[in-house]
Amino acid sequence: DQQVKQNSPSLSVQEGRISILNCDYTNSMFDYFLWYKKYPAEGPTFLISISSIKDKNEDGRFTVFLNKSAKHLSLHIVPSQPGDSAVYFCAASGLGNEKLTFGTGTRLTIIP
Amino acid sequence: DADVTQTPRNRITKTGKRIMLECSQTKGHDRMYWYRQDPGLGLRLIYYSFDVKDINKGEISDGYSVSRQAQAKFSLSLESAIPNQTALYFCATSDPTGITDTQYFGPGTRLTVL
Numbered sequence: 001d002q003q004v005k006q007n008s009p010s011l012s013v014q015e016g017r018i019s020i021l022n023c024d025y026t027n028s029m030f031d032y033f034l035w036y037k038k039y040p041a042e043g044p045t046f047l048i049s050i051s052s053i054k055d056k057n058e059d060g061r062f063t064v065f066l067n068k069s070a071k072h073l074s075l076h077i078v079p080s081q082p083g084d085s086a087v088y089f090c091a092a093s094g095l096g097n098e099k100l101t102f103g104t105g106t107r108l109t110i111i112p
Numbered sequence: 113d114a115d116v117t118q119t120p121r122n123r124i125t126k127t128g129k130r131i132m133l134e135c136s137q138t139k140g141h142d143r144m145y146w147y148r149q150d151p152g153l154g155l156r157l158i159y160y161s162f163d164v165k166d167i168n169k170g171e172i173s174d175g176y177s178v179s180r181q182a183q184a185k186f187s188l189s190l191e192s193a194i195p196n197q198t199a200l201y202f203c204a205t206s207d208p209t210g211i212t213d214t215q216y217f218g219p220g221t222r223l224t225v226l
Contacts, residue, residue: 009152034214043116043202043217044155089154099170100215102147104154 003027004092006103014111019077021106023090026071030092034100035064035075038087047088048075077108085110115139116218118203124224125193133188133221135203143206144186145215146170146178148199155202161186162208193225 005024013019023033031052036044050057050064050073057064063076077084090103116137125131135144146158147170157170159178167178175197179187190197200222204215 004154006154036217041219043204043219045217046214049214091155099157099160102155104152 002104003030004090004101004103006088006090006106008106009104010107010109012109012111013080015082016079019075019080019084019108019110021075021077021088021090021108023073023075023103024071025073025092027092027094027101028071029094030101032093033064033066033073034091034093035062036089036091036102038089038105044089080110082110082112084108116203116205116216118201118218118221120221121219122222124226126226127194129193131190131193131223133201133203133223135186135188135218137184137203137205137216137218139205139207139216140183141205141207141216142183143208144180145204145206146176146186146188147202147204148172148197149202149220150199158188158201190223190225193223195225198223198225 003026034049035047037047038044048059048062048064050066066073087105087107089105091100093100119134142163145160147155149155156172160168161180177189200220202220203218206215
């Protein structure tokens with residue numbers, strides 16, 4: 001049972017435009033959500049996170065939006081740059097539980 | 113220098129062989145994790161340890177064992193490797209005193225079982 005779902009395996013976006021990556025979850029006990037970025041031959045690196053008490057968190061070009069009623073979160077990257085080409089994983093954890101449940105990942109390709 | 117290191121980075125082995133993957137960290141974190149990544153399945157938790165005396169099974173622990181030799185070292189063993197254990201393996205650490213659940217990953221070990 002996939003509790004965290006990323007339904008788009010891949011996404012291509014023109015350089016300079018907005019990239020929107022989506023993530024859905026089914027477990028209502030999740031209260032903390034993270035996005036990780038992964039380049040080939042490297043481990044995932046933390047990008048941005050959001051607590052369930054917020055609906056938006058922004059860090060430079062990256063913004064994560066959380067819609068608790070829809071159990072949906074999204075990552076917006078604007079403007080998109082070639083270095084943003086990577087696989088992006090959505091992850092979630094429950095209150096006081098440091099185990100993360102990961103989505104299957106979305107491969108983002110930025111077209112110059 | 114990398115905060116989380118994994119050895120070896122690549123390994124090819126044969127069915128039935130015993131193999132150990134090693135993870136070391138200099139972040140001073142108590143919590144360590146082992147994941148495997150398979151195409152289309154994302155990252156799945158194999159085992160985790162919240163301190164040297166604590167070992168817990170993750171969602172896919174069958175066929176694997178672990179050893180927490182010290183705060184900084186966490187090893188994953190495949191007692192008798194099989195082809196469907198071919199995957200990318202990641203070690204991660206986290207800090208229980210931090211305000212977030214952020215985990216920090218090593219560079220990964222690509223394991224192929226023939």
